[in-house]
Amino acid sequence: MDNNKMSSEGNREGERAPPAAPTPSAPTTGASETTLLSPSATYFADEKIQIPETDSSGFSFRKLWAFTGPGFLMSIAYLDPGNIESDLQSGTVAQYRLLWVLLSATVLGLLMQRLSARLGVVTGLHLAEMCYRQYRKVPRLILWIMIEIAIIGSDMQEVIGTAIAIYLLSNKTIPLWGGVLITIVDTFTFLFLDKYGLRKLELFFGLLITIMGVTFGFEYITSKPNQLGVIEGMFVPWCQGCDSRALLQAVGIVGAVIMPHNLYLHSALVKSREIDRTRSEKIKDANLYFFIEAAIALFVSFIINVFVVAVFAHGLFHKTNKEVHKLCTKYPSINGSIFPDNDEYVEADLYKGGIFLGCTYGLLAMYIWAIGILAAGQSSTMTGTYAGQFTMEGFLNLQWARWKRVLFTRTIAIIPTFCLAFFSHIEDLTGMNDLLNAIMSLQLPFATIPTIAFTSNPQIMGQFVNGWFNKVASILLSILVITINTYFVVQTMKDLHLQWYALLVVIIIGICYLIFCAYLVIHMAISMGNTNLLRYRLVTKYVVGPVDSQLSVNPISYSSSQSDWTLDSNVTEVA
Secondary structure, eight states, rough: TTTSOOOOSSTTTOOOOOOOOOOOOOOOOOOOTTTTOOOSSSSSSSBBOOOOOOSSSSOOOOHHHHHHHHHHHHGGGGHHHHHHHHHHHHHHHHHTTHHHHHHHHHHHHHHHHHHHHHHHHHSOOOOHHHHHHHSSSSHHHHHHHHHHHHHHHHHHHHHHHHHHHHHHHTTTSHOOOHHHHHHHHHHHHHGEEEEEEEEHHHHHHHHHHHHHHHHHHHHHHHHOHHHHHHHHHHHHHOOTTTOHHHHHHHHHHHHHHHHHHHHHHHHHHHGBBBBTTTTTTHHHHHHHHHHHHHHHHHHHHHHHHHHHHHHHHHHHOOBBBBHHHHHHTTTTTTTGGOSSSSSSSSOOOOHHHHHHHHHHHHHHHHHHHHHHHEEEHHHHHHHHHHHHHHHHHHHHOOOOOOOHHEEEEHHHHHHHHHHHHHOHHHHHHTTTHHHHHHHHHHHHHHHHHHHHHHTTTTTGGGGGGOOOOHHHHHHHHHHHHHHHHHHHHHHHHHHOOOOOOHHHHHHHHHHHHHHHHHHOOOOOOOOTOGGGGGHHHHHHHHHOOOOOOTTTOGGGTTTTTTTTOOOOOOOOOOO
């Protein structure tokens, strides 16, 4: 009997699927479509969520509820402390006039997340696992290193944000490095909540998102920003009177919102649902409901981001340090000295934002802000850890026990963050956001190009391959985002005022970076069907992956979920 099929009666959304049959270990060499990873997978190792059968073929809220979870976990990356800091900075620098950039970046993110989820749904493999099968060893390892760098950069923002929240809540009693250590311990604790059930873990993340919505919503209601200005800023794509700082901030918003490792994460999270890949209508259903869920989740994250932008657009736009410093004299217990007594405009960050709220709206506002930042940092740190595990087990085909993977991925990110927190001051830490966003922006092609390549390959996706509109739109939007981020990185490098030898190193790294991007683009062109490139010996020798470029497989059976885990070579390709 097909293990994918649900029992006919009594299956409810959120119900555990029967334990999967043991899968054979992956072979040490010769990666192919049937190469399998360790059965001790991350996040959904012990259970999968059953999808309820319905009598009608129309929309079903029961099905939507069963599919709800992965999109909200994915959306947490849009609410991490790095994004929150970019939000408050954009409000401080350009008031409401960059809200349309935030909206556009969120829509672009939804487009790429949709492709990422479709890859996981159709093939049963997440993005890192597909990279393992489609790229040669050296470029695959380079890709893994680049994504790990992105995860480390994001994790540093998240852990630092959590440490700042603890610093505010404890009224400076717990130092920043102490907050980093607390983050390590509680992240390990929360990550093992999935032992109590996948649904409970997803509900816990939902609780953290709710806390962010309530806390930042409280600040929004308390500050009473200009509602007309908020709406106008969202839908009028113009920034009248904006200077170079505002332009750079707009670029920073795009870099902060669209994170490369999030594409790897989302393609893996959708595997937590039990989908019958032998039936195309089930795959279509899954694609539809995952898209709806992702759209709802990103809409919620957008509203929360708008709350933050509006609060500081109303309170700190064109406000001087002296003005805020004067407000803080009413609250001796608050560290108002963080704002020097001068006439320069405030340069906002997470810590200063909390102090400003406390001085303006009372101590309660400061503590509620800190709780929101704590929820943002904690939730994004946990999902970042999952992303690290998925990429490592996918790119390297690791057979490690789960606790070893958690320990290793956390150590990679935590050690530099702890050293930074231990040897730096609060002012130095909160000013690193732009630099970390620049580092993550550089890694974006290493997620978007493989995603577009695989979802545009008919040998992988079959009837679910990207249409011409999706191909053109995703490529153009990727070029736009990558160009914007490159500009952001160049401007950040200029601001650092590097010596000639350091600049030379940056140029050499930049050339290598562009060469590798060109390699990925050539591979993407072949995946899209440009067979003319296969005439060149260098391409066939170094670009085409370990899997035969002419391999024809049934995408629905690409990663069979049946117990024998074999691929029927006699099945014809789906039209």
